[in-house]
Amino acid sequence: MGEILVVGAGPTGLTMAAELARHGAAVRIVDRATAPATTSRALVVQPRTLELFDDLGVVDAALAAGTRADSVNLVFDRERRARIDVSGLLTEPETHTEYPWLFSLSQHETERVLTDHLASLGVGVERGVTLTGLTQDPDGVTALLDGRAVRFDWVVGCDGARSAVRTAIGMPFEGATYAEEFIMADARLDWELPDGDLYVFPSRSGFLAAFAMPGAGRFRIFGNVGAHGSPDYSEPTHEEFQTMLDERLPLPARVVEEYWVSRYRLHRRGVPRYRDGRVFLVGDAAHVHSPAGAQGMNTGIQDAYNLAWxxxxxxxxxxxxxxxxxxxxxxHPVGQRLLRTTDRMFSVISGQGAVARFARGHVGPVLARRVLGRESVRRWLIGTFAQLRISYPDSPLNARDGGWRDGPAPGDRAREASLGTGRVYDVLRGTHHTVLLFGEWTGLAARIEETYRGRVVARVVGADETAARVAYGVSGSGGFVIRPDKYIAYRADPLDPEHLLADLAARL
Ligand SMILES: Cc1cc2nc3c(=O)[nH]c(=O)nc-3n(C[C@H](O)[C@H](O)[C@H](O)COP(=O)(O)OP(=O)(O)OC[C@H]3O[C@@H](n4cnc5c(N)ncnc54)[C@H](O)[C@@H]3O)c2cc1C
Structure with missing residues (x-):
């Protein structure tokens, strides 16, 4: 069996290596850093990523190390606020999830949980090992690890925004760097707002956000501080954070203490191709964008989940x-869409042009009340940020038989719903494909499991399991083939067993 090299042990590389190992592949993972990072960086783990952690068996370890945020609050001034209750909005069949919250977990904790998981699968991160170049031919890839040539079947570049893998294959990283600078602190605040929520304070002078972290009064605060001709990467001071709060918050607030601070500029860049022969680019190596919306790390983890099986x-x-x-x-379309939307969001929340300032100061409060006042808009927004609405409608892996009016189509995320015992995602958990059969199909289920022993789990959904029937939009007979990354590959409505068996045979 061929061996795969994963370059980089950030959240993307750790997920990639762990998923490859879980699916039975031989994998090595290297990172040039001699020790794991200890800073918090990406903070929000989206509901879709928690579903993925559930599949990997690490969700309890993750939940134990972070904190739940139930709502996002836009605070314009003392009177004008818009509160978006996240849990109450992820209740439609399409977005229903076991984890209907924004979850705040420091990136180093996410990395620790994934590293422990990887170790439990018998794979250790080889630290202090740097990829310095690679060449590929039709039979494999020669990677230079600390200058020593090592042969692999495949290489996966999870080595972040400055990817050496990307450079080695000559893949362009198209885009630009924003002029605006940001400062960020993990801090303890003294203010009147409750702990445990996410707050955004748009104001004429700029943008400021405070995201709950574990611990009393602890928040991640960050905001833009203007564009400088030449970048200034000096450590931000206590006074800068206090001034930002004084200028932009409509209520008294004091920064009691900072635990970690950072000053940075943001980029929007992406590669035109995620694959070049035997080399793949995943996570920040393939796309970087503004953290507005807290999507970056989550997208990288899901890139890896998509590719690994x-x-x-x-x-x-x-x-x-x-x-x-x-x-x-x-x-690639998911990454491209993200670059476009985060770019637009970034322009509005931190732009210093007259229009952006006016929008934040005057139009914003009115617009927010009007737009966010609509439940359908709030549901759409939160479901999208939660990454539960991502779908692959044009995937070459999609197949269909018949037609239907309701429920998910091939390329959609498999829906969560309760069953007589447990829930749909309990059946999906694992590395197998899953066949959901609606109707009297016990014999067919047994035949499928016997043919694809261990590779396919077949589950008959009974007439009385109405939540699943509603979620999947099936009233009579129907069938779904669900991939190991919990996306629908095939839907038949009504179900013709021979067609479904032919689909499985072609797929597996
Ligand atoms: C301040 C900040 C806040 C953020 N907030 C959020 C947020 O709330 N939500 C969110 O989703 N995202 C957020 N992000 C983005 C998030 O941190 C990144 O998207 C995420 O770290 C990408 O993970 P990755 O594994 O792809 O890359 P990285 O985390 O960059 O990991 C790459 C790894 O590769 C290693 N490496 C690099 N070159 C080599 C080489 N040549 N050989 C061997 N190893 C190498 C590095 O040492 C590193 O460990 C934030 C980012 C920043 C900076």
């Missing part, structure tokens, strides 16, 4: 090239 199959035996190409076909 496909690549593991390629290592176990002949997998069609189109299966590997589907990684780019599915995830």
């Amino acid at each position: 496909k690549l593991a199959r390629a290592c176990r035996g002949p997998a069609s090239d189109s299966l590997l190409d589907s990684y780019h076909a599915e995830r």
